[in-house]
Every structure is written in structure tokens, then in C-alpha cells.
Amino acid sequence: ERRNEGEPEFLQAVEEFVRTVMPFVLDHQKYIDAQILERMTEADRIIIFRVTWEDDLGQIRANRAWRVQFNNSIGPYKGGLRFHPSVNLSILKFLGFEQTFKNSLTGLPMGGAKGGSNFNPKGKSDREVMRFCQSMMIELHRHIGEDTDVPAGDIGVGGREIGYLFGQYKRLENRVTGILTGKGLSFGGSKVRTEATGFGSVYFCENMLGHRGDSLRGKTCLVSGSGNVALYTVDKLHTLGAKAVTLSDSDGFIHDPAGIDQDKLRFLKDLKEVRRGRISEYAERFKGVTFHKDQTPWGVPADAAFPSATQNEISAKDAETMIENGVQAVCEGANMPTELAGIHQFLQAGVLFGPAKAANAGGVAVSGLEQSQNALRLSWSHQEVEARLQGIMHDIHAKCVEYGENPDGTVNYVKGANLGGFVKVADAMLAYGAV
Ligand code: NDP
Numbered sequence: 412e413r414r415n416e417g418e419p420e421f422l423q424a425v426e427e428f429v430r431t432v433m434p435f436v437l438d439h440q441k442y443i444d445a446q447i448l449e450r451m452t453e454a455d456r457i458i459i460f461r462v463t464w465e466d467d468l469g470q471i472r473a474n475r476a477w478r479v480q481f482n483n484s485i486g487p488y489k490g491g492l493r494f495h496p497s498v499n500l501s502i503l504k505f506l507g508f509e510q511t512f513k514n515s516l517t518g519l520p521m522g523g524a525k526g527g528s529n530f531n532p533k534g535k536s537d538r539e540v541m542r543f544c545q546s547m548m549i550e551l552h553r554h555i556g557e558d559t560d561v562p563a564g565d566i567g568v569g570g571r572e573i574g575y576l577f578g579q580y581k582r583l584e585n586r587v588t589g590i591l592t593g594k595g596l597s598f599g600g601s602k603v604r605t606e607a608t609g610f611g612s613v614y615f616c617e618n619m620l621g622h623r624g625d626s627l628r629g630k631t632c633l634v635s636g637s638g639n640v641a642l643y644t645v646d647k648l649h650t651l652g653a654k655a656v657t658l659s660d661s662d663g664f665i666h667d668p669a670g671i672d673q674d675k676l677r678f679l680k681d682l683k684e685v686r687r688g689r690i691s692e693y694a695e696r697f698k699g700v701t702f703h704k705d706q707t708p709w710g711v712p713a714d715a716a717f718p719s720a721t722q723n724e725i726s727a728k729d730a731e732t733m734i735e736n737g738v739q740a741v742c743e744g745a746n747m748p749t750e751l752a753g754i755h756q757f758l759q760a761g762v763l764f765g766p767a768k769a770a771n772a773g774g775v776a777v778s779g780l781e782q783s784q785n786a787l788r789l790s791w792s793h794q795e796v797e798a799r800l801q802g803i804m805h806d807i808h809a810k811c812v813e814y815g816e817n818p819d820g821t822v823n824y825v826k827g828a829n830l831g832g833f834v835k836v837a838d839a840m841l842a843y844g845a846v
Pocket of ligand 1: 495511565566567568569608636637638639640641659660661662719720721722744745746771772774775776
């Protein structure tokens with residue numbers, strides 16, 4: 412703990428991981444001899460730098476940026492960039508740590524990393540965002556490369572930001588190559604990357620329910636957030652015959668008992684992706700919808716929940732309420748949205764709990780497929796990429812069952828995902844010797 416003082420999110424992620432992996436490590440002398448957990452919990456390298464940019468009033472502004480290159484044992488570093496005022500080293504270390512095992516679970520050759528800045532894109536003009544991205548890339552470009560480290564989007568970093576970052580990289584290096592994923596379709600992006608995390612999360616839930624002989628059809632679902640992951644979660648839920656009844660942002664949540672259908676989604680995509688408006692507008696636009704200021708959606712009765720906003724958005728108290736209300740499945744679209752005590756309660760109550768490492772791996776999986784297409788200088792069809800995404804989510808589920816099945820036939824997906832991700836990374840590190 413002393414080594415990572417003042418880093419609560421990182422310690423939380425490590426604790427959740429070590430709790431489930433430790434018995435397995437203690438059972439294998441080779442991992443003990445190699446001090447594997449001590450090594451795995453230390454990032455390979457962390458780069459911290461200043462980003463100076465000019466706002467629309469001509470004032471000079473400065474932010475801090477990071478790239479945490481956590482572990483490249485099984486492939487080049489891979490992981491998103493986050494722009495949010497709350498970003499700090501603890502959050503990026505937790506995300507980079509998680510990313511290492513998530514990427515391993517996808518079966519693709521990707522190491523783990525995360526980065527970003529405490530820059531707040533909210534309320535900034537396009538030109539301000541552009542100047543920030545260009546300035547950030549002036550430093551970042553030295554540390555990334557298609558065989559070294561390939562960043563992507565995350566909170567506050569979507570298609571617009573990736574476009575500005577990629578354009579600046581191209582200018583600096585005079586190379587058009589796959590050094591970022593989540594690119595626009597006209598310059599090397601993959602079909603289905605935008606949808607991948609949300610779609611993948613719903614597929615994972617369908618796999619968990621399917622394993623119990625159940626399905627999402629007819630289920631009422633809670634979704635939090637209203638960004639990239641949340642909107643495409645709602646989209647796929649609707650396609651599979653489930654009913655999403657909530658969405659949120661940092662101002663509060665909306666409750667639409669009639670369910671969010673494709674017409675309403677069209678409005679939402681314009682509201683959030685084009686106009687960058689607030690979710691409360693949805694309640695003004697559609698009848699029968701209520702807006703609950705400064706609240707989260709976890710008190711609404713439902714069958715399943717898809718937390719898709721940010722870390723620690725489900726407290727132990729929320730988990731208790733959800734269990735009382737009959738929630739049978741929780742699928743983490745966001746990273747670490749459930750507090751440790753909440754996870755414990757879900758597992759105790761027999762709720763199907765899909766942890767982020769497994770449930771939201773669809774995004775990075777399609778990023779991996781974007782890298783493959785860039786290397787081949789080819790572009791696969793929507794159907795082809797979506798079929799591969801579905802296959803990968805199915806395989807991740809199978810790996811969770813392999814490592815997480817209890818003697819009574821139920822599955823502990825937290826244990827399954829942690830162990831399933833751990834083994835490949837650990838064995839690669841052992842093969843390299845003491846490095
Ligand atoms: P977006 O920026 O597109 O959307 C984030 C959403 O969450 C917004 O509605 C935002 O509301 C809300 N939110 C963010 N921070 C907070 C906060 N501190 N408190 C309350 N609400 C908040 O991000 P994504 O959809 O891409 O990411 C959402 C989650 O999914 C993150 O945990 C991310 O790490 C994870 N994830 C994303 C992947 C991807 O492919 N994009 C891949 C795997 C995981 P507001 O606008 O008010 O801030």
C-alpha cells in the first residue's frame with residue numbers, strides 16, 4: 412500500500428484482482444518464485460507531461476497529461492485516452508492495470524496501457540479541443556507506434572478527438588499508419604468500433620443468461636451514462652427484445668417506463684454525439700419521461716443493469732436496493748463501476764455479475780481488429796466485424812466459465828475473468844525470465 416499511497420482507485424482494482432488470483436498463485440510454485448504479483452502490479456513505464464494550448468480568448472492554458480504503459484508482455488501497449496477533470500495518476504494506473512487482463516481475455520496480442528489528461532472538454536469549442544489535441548500529440552507521438560503503443564478513445568475522447576490527434580501524428584511523422592484506433596471510417600477506422608463496447612456488453616449479458624437457460628428478451632434494463640458505451644448498449648438491447656428504461660449523465664437520470672426505442676435513440680445520438688447536450692432534454696422531448704436531478708438510476712425496479720458511465724457509480728447501498736428490486740444480472744459496461752462491497756453483495760445474492768474486464772472487452776477487441784485491418788490495408792464489412800465481435804464475446808464468456816465455475820455449476824465471473832486474463836500474461840512474463 413505504501414508504494415501506491417494516495418491512489419485509492421488503483422489499490423481498489425489491485426485488491427479486487429489479487430483477492431481472486433491469490434489462491435491460484437499460491438497453488439503454483441512457479442508464480443511464487445517469479446514474484447509474479449509484485450511485478451504485475453508495477454507499471455512498466457509512466458510518462459507525465461505538460462500540455463500547453465491557447466483558448467479562444469487567446470489565453471495560454473496548461474494541463475497535465477499521462478501515458479501509463481502498464482504491461483506489454485503479450486503485445487504492444489493498447490488502451491484508451493481519457494479527457495476529464497477528475498483524471499489523475501491513480502485512475503489511469505487502475506485503468507492500465509485492468510486493461511492488461513482485459514486485453515489478454517480477448518485472445519488478441521495486446522498489452523495494457525491507459526492515458527489521458529485532466530483537460531475538461533465540456534464547454535470547449537471544437538477549435539479549442541483541436542488545439543489541445545494537437546499540442547498533446549506533439550509530446551505523445553514520441554512514445555507511441557503501431558508496434559509500441561496504440562491509444563484509443565475513452566471518456567471525453569471520441570471520433571472528433573481521435574481525428575485531431577491522428578491528423579497531428581500524420582503531420583509530425585509523415586506516416587499514415589494504425590497508431591490510434593477509433594479512427595473515422597474514411598481514414599482507417601473499423602466498422603462497428605463505435606458500437607463495439609455497448610454491443611459487446613449486451614452480448615456478454617446474453618451469454619451469461621444463456622448459460623442459465625434464460626435470455627434478455629422481454630427484460631427491463633437499467634443503463635447509466637449517455638455516452639458511447641451507454642447509447643450502443645441501449646441500441647443492442649432494443650434489437651434483442653429487451654427494454655432499456657433509464658440513461659444518465661453527471662446531472663441526473665431519466666426514466667422512460669415505455670422503453671427507449673430506435674426513434675428515441677436517433678434523437679439521443681443527435682443530442683449527445685452532435686449537439687453535446689444534456690440528458691434532461693430527453694425528458695422535455697418525450698411524454699411520460701421523468702428526470703431525476705443529481706440521482707443515479709439504481710433505485711428503479713428492473714431485471715438487469717448495465718452501469719456504463721464511470722468508476723464507483725454503484726455503491727454497496729445501491730447494490731442492496733437492486734437486489735431487493737429483483738435485479739438478476741449486472742453487466743459492467745464502464746470500468747470498475749461497482750464498489751468492492753457491492754460486488755461482494757451481488758455475488759452473495761447469486762446475481763449474474765459480469766465484471767468490466769470481460770463485459771466491456773468488446774471495444775478493445777474491435778480496436779484490435781482495426782489494427783489487423785490497418786496492417787493488412789483492408790477494410791472488413793460490418794457483418795464480418797460484428798460476427799467476429801460476437802465470437803470474441805462468446806469466447807471470453809467460455810473462458811470465464813472455464814476458470815470461474817463453482818462446484819455447484821454456477822459461475823463466479825469475477826474469478827473467471829481475473830484468472831482467465833492472468834494466466835497468459837503471467838506465463839509470458841515467466842518465459843522472459845527476470846525482466
Ligand atoms: P463518454 O465520454 O462517451 O460518456 C461518458 C458518460 O458517463 C457521459 O454520459 C458522462 O456524463 C458520464 N460520466 C462520466 N464521468 C462521470 C462522472 N464522474 N460522474 C457522473 N457521470 C459521469 O465515455 P464512454 O461511454 O466511452 O465511457 C464510459 C465508461 O465505459 C468508462 O468507464 C470507460 O472507461 C468505459 N469503457 C469505454 C470504452 C469505449 O470503447 N469507449 C471501452 C471500455 C470501457 P457527462 O457528459 O455529464 O460527463
